[in-house]
Amino acid sequence: MNALDLLFLLSGATLLCALLFGRTRWAAPLLLLGYAAQFVALLQTNALFGEPISLSWSLVVLDQPMHWRYDALSWFFALITLGAGFLSTGYGSGVWMRDYERAGHSAGVLHTALAANVFSMVLLVGAEDFLSLFLGWELLNWATFFLMALRGGIAARAALRYLGYAFTGGMAILGAMALLYAQAGSLEFQPIRESLPQMSDGQLWVLLALLGSGFGIKMGLLPFHLWQAPAYAETPGPGSAFFSAVSARMGLYAMLVFFVGMVGLARLVQMEIPYTFLNGRDLLAWIAVFTIIFPTYTALQQQDARYLLAWHGIGQGGYMVLGVLVGTAEGSAGGLLHIFNHAITQVALLMAVFAVLYRTGTTDLNRLGGLVARMPLTFLTLLFGIISLAGLPPMAGFVSKLLVYRALLFEGMPLLFVGAIIGTLGTILSVYKLIHNIFLGQLRLEHESVQEAPLSMLIPMLSLSLLIFLAGYFPGPTLSWVAAVQAQLGLPVVNYHLGGVYDAHGGFNMIWIVSVLLAGFGIGALVFFGLGGPSKRVHQLDNYAGGHFLYAENRYQYSDHFYAGLMHLIGPWYRGSFQWLERALGSIVDFLAHFTNGFYGIAQPLLWSLAAVLGIAVWVF
């Protein structure tokens, strides 16, 4: 039994533990131990820097072998999955879970759903053929639905909507598999990789459309992004944090495997779209840029902190795709690095927001304010998180975004570059609103006696904050993972060092930048506290109001319609366009479904049986 067998076994055992002992008092420590053991097993596989490792046993379905193999890419995604699973479980294990149970929910179901997600992702990222990929994919869809629908009500509606999208995506993937099977005679990655160069551009375009939309739905790529924000936001705390870290990235994983690992970016560039200046890569890059811009500016208009963050999660996915598609050493490194950096950022942010929800009972941005005096450590976590999310130095998010910008710059892609920057600026606006409306401004009367979040929630939050800072200060270790992944995918490998990258166009060194920034803060503190006289803290109502007297009963806070001026301009561009888009999408999906049905029925009767067997395999496994 090798390390990978152990990892799969442990993952299954963790799921089983959750199923059997999820309700008991020692469920949380047991599960934490389970995730930690999986983590150790993952490290034991040494798939990142060493040789890829295969699972000892495999399955044969209809002469189609199913086997699993971990390489650098699998390792990278599995690391994020297990880390997110561990931290989310830790976050939800203490008093949060106690109160969750008191409110009438079942801890066992939540634990099981989370463990099922982790299990299916561990399975998915090890897939070495399309059959096992599809198996992992469908398992993941159901596990995701399970976790989403837990809370009922709005959450269940959002989850059902997700299911609709997921089915469509599954259909598209199945269609693509049929095409691939017909061409390569096998569903394993290696024969498909070999047969792809022989395929015509037309066939590849069909594959691109089918797999792109199938994987894009999970990823939340435009225009398939509408399901994601409500579904992720309405999931209970630990689940929501877990989802936004890694769940959507499974779509990206599959895209990386197929479009980058198999088809290759060079082929995508050759696929010209007639009568335009665009090729396949440009098309995807533009989709990525619009995925950055539109969800980000939708986030800007949200009134609920959870929704705001969930919309940003969609937008940030665009940077990852964009970076990888640029294809240079720096660009793809930035894109891949952003997967990790965004995961730690988003988990920290959502944990902070759910801590606020836990203490105050609301995440409505118009019903909060001034909480920094009551929840300073949560504020700190959120602050680190938003700096990273907005991509400002010295946090982790800056490094990955900087790499993407630089790549776009030197590849001469001004419009994509500007698109990416517009997204970043929108993020800055939106995250300031987030931190301002929750933590700054006037403290409300009803929050006068609110306390800091409990320790069991603070520990994961603060350790993530530290990680966000360190991954920005010393990006070397994370870049080393990314470099291994690049080598695995056949991309040019980034030339990194502990503090950043070397580059012919002038590299950068975060150690210098962050050190100087910290020194600058030191000088600023010296000037401010040393040169200035002592200050006295004043009551929040001792405030300028044009000579008006302020009373506690009167709200003196600016929170609603925060960017009024901007919205006067861009608001009308949005109104109604989303409903229109969703309706249009619905009809297209209907049409596609009819089309693919007909296609299966006429062209490939064999596929029906394959699909049926797959269904059975999913059920049996």
Add this chain to the structure above:
Amino acid sequence: MHWTHLLLELILMPLMAFFIGMGMVLTLRKIGAKLQRRIGPPFFQPLYDILKLHAKETQSSHGLIHEIGIVMAIGGYVAAETLLPVPGMNGIAQQGGLITLAYMTMIPSLGLALGVGQCANPNGSIGISRALTAMLAYDVPFILVVFGTAYAAQSTNLVEIIAAQQSDGIASWGLVQNPLLALAGLLALQGMLGKQPFEIYVAPAEIATGPMVEMGGKFLGGLFIMQCFQLYTAGVLYTSLFLGGGENWLTFLVKIFAVVSIPMAIAYLFPRFRTEDLVRFFWKWPTFLALLGLAFVLH
């Protein structure tokens, strides 16, 4: 380079930036005064203001973040100045580059925004919301300009960008090579410095100077210091991108003072723009100019 030498540069660069920045504040106030046919403030007025504000006997703070915000506002610029090469000193410009610098200068704004938020004054929050919107507006042409110059030089390293411009006298200046980008950059500069007609986020009579409303004593003093740095950074950045940087200190000073004087000299010609008009303006004319300039660069 010996480490003591580098340390000296790291100390000297922000220090000189501060004093030159104070000179710029004075210049701007003098220009404003001359345009209004006044005499204007005495030579040391910026220094008097800063010292007076720090020497206030009672100061009201709205909490720790209010104070940290000002520290970040000063500290971010102190750090940013070391990324800006000046004649004879490169600091750590090689380690960062143009994009890093552009993002580094957002740290002070973020600090200020946090500090203002903690003041719990809606006037301040409105000011910040408008200032951020304005940033969104002028950064689009600005970032196109940055892209164009960096692409033309095939480097984000400011030292190399400056060296390339100094290779062949005025003919190799960014201003001559990419005049459209230079013009777009100048328009973006007007917004960046918050000069009329783009000063709605201050709007004294409407929102009581917006972000500065609750800032008194050393808090306001910190912002005055920040303003010195801000003017200096804008002037040096524009000079480095388009006016060939500084061959020596004399030409360097002449150039950077000239750059920051332009926005002030034309400021009083315009009435104030509303936020949405400001966004509309920046996304139209300067962006159009920058894109056109960029087309020439890419061609």
Add this chain to the structure above:
Amino acid sequence: MGIRDIPVRQAPSPHKSTNPLGRVFDEFLRFCQSRSLFILHYCTGCGAIELPPAMTSRFDMERLGIQPMVSPRQADILLVTGYVSVKTLKRVILTYEQMPAPKYVIGICSCTVNGGMYWQSYATAKKLNDYLPVDLYIAGCMPRPEAVIAGMRDLRRNIERGTANAWRDYFLRYDHYLGNQQRLFGETWQTPVDVIAEAKHYNLLGKETQGEHTARLARHQKPLEALTLNLELREQPTLLK
């Protein structure tokens, strides 16, 4: 009450500066303070009309380092430019208390000196220095810009000499001022500024800071403690539903 009372009694300066620099370079800092005066002109009456000419090209106050500011936090000088009605006076006092010290009050126009032509009005405060420590009066109905600037120069000279200390008087004799304010506004009068706490914090507590009037205030005063960072991890029931 003679004419001698009108320039307010200048309290000697027994207190050391709170600023670390101020203890060593006190003369230099006073020089800077006198050269940089931000005025908050509280335009209560007709006198405000004389300020624009004083500020703009004809007389240009900026050459003396004087410039207008908007919020009390930023300002050094509170210019009361005309008669103050009882309602206005409340706002003037609030504004004054929100200004950071050293702060100076200048009463412009005769109305601030003795009520002027509103002497017989039931709704007008007659003598500004009953309620606030006035550094300087510029009498006239209205005083010309030259007079305003001359007054400013006087204030500047006083600051430089270290004699413009009326603001200390407000802390040291707060009970007196509060008493007069209570007489006018009633017993429940309170501003959101905690003057006594401020006096304690900056070591400006005098014998007459507290007295019968502040005791009366304390009986009904709403607490004004600042919000402090709360790092205590205490068990608390969640509000989560």
